[in-house]
Amino acid sequence: xxxxxxxxxxxxxxxxxxxxxxxxxxxxxxxxxxxxxxxxxxxxxxxxxxxxxxxxxxxxxxxxxxxxxxxxxxxxxxxxxxxxxxxxxxxxxxxxxxxxxxxxxxxxxxxxxxxxxxxxxxxxxx
Numbered sequence: 001x002x003x004x005x006x007x008x009x010x011x012x013x014x015x016x017x018x019x020x021x022x023x024x025x026x027x028x029x030x031x032x033x034x035x036x037x038x039x040x041x042x043x044x045x046x047x048x049x050x051x052x053x054x055x056x057x058x059x060x061x062x063x064x065x066x067x068x069x070x071x072x073x074x075x076x077x078x079x080x081x082x083x084x085x086x087x088x089x090x091x092x093x094x095x096x097x098x099x100x101x102x103x104x105x106x107x108x109x110x111x112x113x114x115x116x117x118x119x120x121x122x123x124x125x126x
Contacts, residue, residue, distance in 0.1 A: 009034035010122045016040070016070035020052040021061050030070055031099070035116055038068070038085065040100045047098055050087065063087065068102070074118045081111055 014030040018040070026049040032039035042050065054061050064087040071080045085102035092098055107115070 007035040008119075008123055009037075009039075010119060012122075014070050014072075016068055018046070018050060019067040019069070020049055021065065022052045022055055024049065024052065026050075028068075030068075033115075033119065035104075035112075035119060037088070037101060037103045038083075040068075040102065042098045042100055043096050044098075047090070047100075050100070065105070066102070072115075072118050074114065074121065079111075079114055081115065083107055083111075 009032045011032055012030065016028050016030040017025050018028045019025050026046055028046050028050075029041040030038060031041045040046075050066055051060060051064055053059060066085055066087075068083050068085050069080060071078055073079075083104050084106040086105055087100055088103050089101040090098055091100075
């Protein structure tokens with residue numbers, strides 16, 4: 001299968017906070033990161049959280065968009081990142097485990113520069 005990614009991704013294992021469209025927060029596992037997107041490892045409860053129904057209409061929200069908050073340490077500095085993300089795929093890996101891919105939608109210039117530096121450093125070390 002051809003890899004069409006513009007940016008190299010790195011594997012990692014971080015705890016992150018996913019805030020769904022209803023404003024509710026839940027811990028998820030961040031397992032891959034690139035300048036353009038990320039992957040989360042989720043159980044069924046986390047999927048239900050991410051795909052929360054609209055409280056007014058009771059219907060599913062599409063596309064699924066969340067805010068994701070996570071912390072990275074680079075050159076001795078700890079920085080919290082907040083990204084608006086859109087789910088672009090969901091793959092069931094086992095009975096109660098899903099791998100979900102997200103596209104990064106919104107980022108500040110400083111966050112973008114720090115993320116790029118972190119990723120380049122991680123790729124160079126890998």
